[in-house]
Amino acid sequence: MKEKxxxxxxxxxxxLLQELALLRxxxxxxxxxxxxxxxxRIDEIRHVMTQGSSPEAGHVLLEPRLVDKMVRRLKxxxxxxxxxxxxxxxxxxxxxxxLSGALVSRE
Numbered sequence: 092m093k094e095k096x097x098x099x100x101x102x103x104x105x106x107l108l109q110e111l112a113l114l115r116x117x118x119x120x121x122x123x124x125x126x127x128x129x130x131x132r133i134d135e136i137r138h139v140m141t142q143g144s145s146p147e148a149g150h151v152l153l154e155p156r157l158v159d160k161m162v163r164r165l166k167x168x169x170x171x172x173x174x175x176x177x178x179x180x181x182x183x184x185x186x187x188x189x190l191s192g193a194l195v196s197r198e
Contacts, residue, residue, distance in 0.1 A: 132187050139194050153193050
């Protein structure tokens with residue numbers, strides 16, 4: 092026979108408060124890891140572009156048309172007011188992934 096949780100309402104509220112505190116910490120950890128990952132990819136892109144990498148270095152440089160398109164997308168993104176929504180983060184992540192994918196690695 093299952094034992095029913097006989098915690099009084101105050102105890103349940105306290106358990107909920109504890110779980111919410113833990114969730115808040117997980118949100119902080121998750122957003123920090125996300126931020127670090129995206130920033131690392133941005134740094135990698137910048138490094139490859141500033142090194143003037145050649146095919147011998149394992150990367151293919153971006154085509155001028157793609158560069159123009161990415162600059163336009165970055166400027167559009169910069170004009171938008173950040174609201175902290177998941178879709179705002181997704182836009183940034185997708186743009187960085189597109190740039191990263193465009194720098195084809197032969198490694």
